[in-house]
Amino acid sequence: MEVDKGKGEAEETRKVAEADRDTVTLKSSDGKLFEVSKEAAARLSTVLAGMIAGGSIDDNGTDLKQIGSEALENVVDYCNKHANSIPSAALISSSISFNTAPFKEPEEWERKFVDRLSHDALFDLVEAANFLGMERLLDVTCHKISEMMKGKSPDQIREVFNIKNDYTKEELEEIRQELAWAFYDD
Amino acid sequence: MSDFVSRQEQTSPAKLADMPGDHWTEIFLHLPPQPHILLRVSHVCRSWRRLAADPAFLRSFRARHTNTPPLAGVFHNICTKDTLPLRRGFSCPAHWQVLDSRQGRVLFHAVARGVAPSMLILWDPLTRRCEQIAMPPNWAVYDYGKLSGAVVCMAGDDADGRHRDCRSGPFMVVLMIGHQPRALVSVYYSSEDGGEWNKAISFDGLPMWAEVVPKPCVVIRNTLYHATKWMDVQIVRVDRGRLGLVPMTQQRAPLPSVGPLALDKPFAVCPRRHSATKKSLTAPNVTEPGHVTSA
Numbered sequence: 001m002e003v004d005k006g007k008g009e010a011e012e013t014r015k016v017a018e019a020d021r022d023t024v025t026l027k028s029s030d031g032k033l034f035e036v037s038k039e040a041a042a043r044l045s046t047v048l049a050g051m052i053a054g055g056s057i058d059d060n061g062t063d064l065k066q067i068g069s070e071a072l073e074n075v076v077d078y079c080n081k082h083a084n085s086i087p088s089a090a091l092i093s094s095s096i097s098f099n100t101a102p103f104k105e106p107e108e109w110e111r112k113f114v115d116r117l118s119h120d121a122l123f124d125l126v127e128a129a130n131f132l133g134m135e136r137l138l139d140v141t142c143h144k145i146s147e148m149m150k151g152k153s154p155d156q157i158r159e160v161f162n163i164k165n166d167y168t169k170e171e172l173e174e175i176r177q178e179l180a181w182a183f184y185d186d
Numbered sequence: 187m188s189d190f191v192s193r194q195e196q197t198s199p200a201k202l203a204d205m206p207g208d209h210w211t212e213i214f215l216h217l218p219p220q221p222h223i224l225l226r227v228s229h230v231c232r233s234w235r236r237l238a239a240d241p242a243f244l245r246s247f248r249a250r251h252t253n254t255p256p257l258a259g260v261f262h263n264i265c266t267k268d269t270l271p272l273r274r275g276f277s278c279p280a281h282w283q284v285l286d287s288r289q290g291r292v293l294f295h296a297v298a299r300g301v302a303p304s305m306l307i308l309w310d311p312l313t314r315r316c317e318q319i320a321m322p323p324n325w326a327v328y329d330y331g332k333l334s335g336a337v338v339c340m341a342g343d344d345a346d347g348r349h350r351d352c353r354s355g356p357f358m359v360v361l362m363i364g365h366q367p368r369a370l371v372s373v374y375y376s377s378e379d380g381g382e383w384n385k386a387i388s389f390d391g392l393p394m395w396a397e398v399v400p401k402p403c404v405v406i407r408n409t410l411y412h413a414t415k416w417m418d419v420q421i422v423r424v425d426r427g428r429l430g431l432v433p434m435t436q437q438r439a440p441l442p443s444v445g446p447l448a449l450d451k452p453f454a455v456c457p458r459r460h461s462a463t464k465k466s467l468t469a470p471n472v473t474e475p476g477h478v479t480s481a
Contacts, residue, residue, distance in 0.1 A: 103216065103250065123205060123209075126205075126209050126212075126213075127205075127209065130208075130209065130212075138212065139216075142209075142212045142213045142215070142216050143216045145213045145216075146213050146214070146215075146216035146217050147216075149217065149223070149226075149227065150217075150218070150223075152226075153226065154226050154227075154229040154230045157226070157227070157230050158230055158231070161230075163230055163231050163234075164231065165230070165231060166231050166232050167229075167231070167232065172229075175229055176229075
């Protein structure tokens with residue numbers, strides 16, 4: 001979806017075209033341009049919806065300095081895939097922050113979408129989704145990461161997420177004794 | 187390809203350092219509700235322990251997973267098998283007997299004959315808060331009768347049909363005291379300013395062999411199934427004002443899970459929603475002669 005905008009393009013012609021355009025152009029932190037359907041962007045991202053409504057979309061590519069090109073490509077890919085799937089009412093919501101509604105399991109295409117991502121890409125996507133106020137994408141990515149912890153011991157979780165164990169040996173032993181039952185197999 | 191696989195398996199350290207706590211909190215919200223999973227998570231590192239123990243997070247976690255707290259175990263007076271260690275620091279006096287443990291609360295009966303009046307004690311294992319409840323006013327008459335009890339959450343459902351937080355919500359204690367041929371059922375309703383024993387019904391037809399035993403009760407919607415020896419008794423809560431008590435006609439009738447109950451009289455089956463309950467429940471035989479009389 002990367003678009004290479006020709007510099008020689010006449011300003012006037014472009015402005016006329018922009019008015020009728022049904023896509024918006026987004027610019028990643030490293031300057032790459034991506035085009036995404038205006039309708040999908042407004043529906044899936046509260047931040048983009050606000051920008052579109054407020055007219056703060058830049059025709060030359062709206063700067064999203066916090067999002068790298070790889071993450072933005074995934075965001076755009078998600079929006080396009082979402083536009084192609086049948087939207088269900090439960091997936092459309094405007095509130096962000098702590099979501100206490102029961103989580104709706106990822107659909108098949110959403111599962112496939114996150115399954116192919118590397119750890120780092122997944123974490124980048126969490127940040128991008130959070131930044132753009134894309135609640136469903138945030139849910140789906142966070143759900144995927146939480147699944148990586150299932151059935152694993154604390155040691156295994158540390159290994160997967162590359163986390164340093166900062167407990168002292170004594171503290172660990174104390175917790176282990178107190179909560180011995182929690183560390184047996186599932 | 188091998189490079190790709192290794193990236194799939196581990197997160198790079200730089201990426202983790204960048205992840206703010208908010209994102210981990212969001213991720214933890216997606217973990218399954220079983221309590222041991224959050225415990226494992228808090229065992230990973232200090233910052234995760236802080237996040238997983240944060241009261242605001244736990245409220246959201248419970249709200250998201252809804253329903254009653256997951257069952258981690260039960261409390262019992264006598265344990266013959268291996269028991270799980272209780273959190274350090276809790277031991278109860280020898281004269282406390284467990285009557286019931288349900289929905290995050292434990293109900294004890296403290297009997298110290300000749301030393302102190304007997305009383306009920308409600309304990310929250312998570313906060314370790316103890317609450318004393320005096321016995322019902324007419325309890326003395328039955329002092330040597332056998333006793334069983336249940337503590338039941340009354341938090342109800344929210345607009346989406348999800349159960350509210352049990353532990354902070356209102357509750358009731360249902361006490362059944364038997365001294366053949368009479369059985370007495372008293373109900374205590376909690377409230378902000380202390381709570382009180384509200385209603386009592388007595389039943390004069392308890393057969394000689396139907397001994398009240400301190401066994402756990404089964405609560406299905408607004409019906410409580412008490413097992414006496416050889417016989418089951420149903421206690422039905424209609425609303426705050428009325429109670430019904432029905433002995434099961436068949437000895438040791440199996441507890442119905444769904445569908446109409448096998449009783450000698452037509453009896454209302456309690457629908458799921460609280461709002462619907464009031465409409466479709468007719469008053470059961472509360473004043474039916476020979477069956478139940480109001481005390």
